[in-house]
Amino acid sequence: MIRFTTAGESHGKGLVAILEGIPAGLPLVADDVNRDLRRRMQGYGRGARMKIEADAVEFLSGVRAGETLGSPIALVIANRDWDNWSDVMAPEPDADPDAPRRRRLTRPRPGHADMVGVLKYDRTDARDILERASARETAARVACGAVCRTLLGHFDVEIGSHVVELGPVKADLPDPLPVPLNAAADQSPTRCLDAKATEAMVREIDAAKKAGDTLGGIVEIVARGVVVGLGSHVSWDRKLDGRLAGALMSIPAAKGVEIGLGFDGARLPGSQAHDEIAWGGPPTAGGIQRATNRAGGLEGGITTGQPLVLRVAKKPISTLMRPLDTVNIDTGEPAKAQSERSDVTAVPALGVIAEAMVSIVLADAMLEKFGGDTLGDLRQAYESYVTRINRRRSGEPTDGGGGGGGR
Numbered sequence: 001m002i003r004f005t006t007a008g009e010s011h012g013k014g015l016v017a018i019l020e021g022i023p024a025g026l027p028l029v030a031d032d033v034n035r036d037l038r039r040r041m042q043g044y045g046r047g048a049r050m051k052i053e054a055d056a057v058e059f060l061s062g063v064r065a066g067e068t069l070g071s072p073i074a075l076v077i078a079n080r081d082w083d084n085w086s087d088v089m090a091p092e093p094d095a096d097p098d099a100p101r102r103r104r105l106t107r108p109r110p111g112h113a114d115m116v117g118v119l120k121y122d123r124t125d126a127r128d129i130l131e132r133a134s135a136r137e138t139a140a141r142v143a144c145g146a147v148c149r150t151l152l153g154h155f156d157v158e159i160g161s162h163v164v165e166l167g168p169v170k171a172d173l174p175d176p177l178p179v180p181l182n183a184a185a186d187q188s189p190t191r192c193l194d195a196k197a198t199e200a201m202v203r204e205i206d207a208a209k210k211a212g213d214t215l216g217g218i219v220e221i222v223a224r225g226v227v228v229g230l231g232s233h234v235s236w237d238r239k240l241d242g243r244l245a246g247a248l249m250s251i252p253a254a255k256g257v258e259i260g261l262g263f264d265g266a267r268l269p270g271s272q273a274h275d276e277i278a279w280g281g282p283p284t285a286g287g288i289q290r291a292t293n294r295a296g297g298l299e300g301g302i303t304t305g306q307p308l309v310l311r312v313a314k315k316p317i318s319t320l321m322r323p324l325d326t327v328n329i330d331t332g333e334p335a336k337a338q339s340e341r342s343d344v345t346a347v348p349a350l351g352v353i354a355e356a357m358v359s360i361v362l363a364d365a366m367l368e369k370f371g372g373d374t375l376g377d378l379r380q381a382y383e384s385y386v387t388r389i390n391r392r393r394s395g396e397p398t399d400g401g402g403g404g405g406g407r
């Protein structure tokens with residue numbers, strides 16, 4: 001239903017994306033997107049690049065007079081840094097093809113795409129790889145995600161995130177989490193809800209910077225208000241948990257995804273790993289209430305109507321000022337990896353990127369279930385479904401086939 005693709009190199013002219021499948025009639029202005037682009041640029045531990053850029057979107061198509069048209073939305077985010085890199089990144093051939101360009105990278109960084117990309121694409125300059133492998137690409141994803149978030153907002157879906165671990169520091173989580181989540185998380189320089197842990201994270205980032213090192217971490221994404229019944233148990237590729245995990249694992253440097261109890265759930269007996277069923281829940285959950293949310297809002301690859309709770313682990317950034325061993329791809333000699341300007345950590349930004357990927361998957365699943373060329377069509381199908389699932393409690397006919405013995 002939703003298709004999107006991005007293009008752009010980190011120090012090229014800009015990032016572009018094409019987002020298809022958004023219905024017509026969705027009110028949309030640049031600031032709906034720019035808000036999230038700004039959030040992605042924040043966070044303690046970012047490098048100098050975020051001081052150069054002022055990410056903002058320009059819609060090239062698909063939006064007219066503040067409303068979507070149902071046609072592909074093409075958008076562009078200019079790279080301000082292009083001015084400093086235009087000779088390095090120019091698409092035109094060089095006058096002297098034997099004179100190497102500035103800023104070649106010939107000592108690949110372990111952990112980045114440099115080495116494997118050079119081998120696979122047969123390049124003599126790892127910049128041909130790293131420019132696209134850079135997490136700068138995530139700005140385009142965040143832009144597409146922000147459009148999807150705007151659509152989901154019309155169905156009272158609220159998607160937020162917070163940092164639960166950064167380097168060695170673990171946050172003490174408030175229970176329940178604040179609603180809306182981002183209003184609280186965005187107050188912290190590390191997007192962490194625990195003030196003490198925030199301070200400790202800032203100290204760890206300072207120490208890592210001094211040591212020429214980098215830090216990874218874990219973020220949690222929570223989506224509230226998601227209706228029961230998105231995704232399906234019927235085929236492997238329709239299971240929403242798989243689709244969400246795949247989308248989150250595609251984020252640069254992601255190394256793990258958990259849903260609900262995640263890996264901890266595997267260590268518990270069944271009696272403590274599931275969410276008992278009772279009446280009393282909201283209409284979007286078909287009136288079904290759960291005492292717990294160990295499943296993280298997904299059963300059988302289908303949303304339960306409980307909040308979706310997902311976690312992503314990000315490895316530390318691979319550009320180290322105190323570099324690791326590598327080989328020089330020019331000489332074949334052992335060497336120390338090349339260092340270039342980078343971040344000490346981008347874990348706070350990871351949450352914003354993960355929110356975008358979750359927004360895209362959820363918008364896709366909403367359109368798969370409810371279809372519609374317009375926001376009005378989508379709303380009508382959604383409301384009729386919510387009415388139908390709430391008839392069950394009162395014993396009214398639900399319009400379905402019944403099945404297995406009927407009523």
Ligand code: EPS
Binds near residue numbers: 081139
């Ligand atoms: C990024 C822009 C990049 C890096 C970072 C993400 O800018 P530059 O390379 O000019 O410093 O700050 O990229 C990486 C961490 C990476 O490993 O590639 C951004 O806009 O998010």
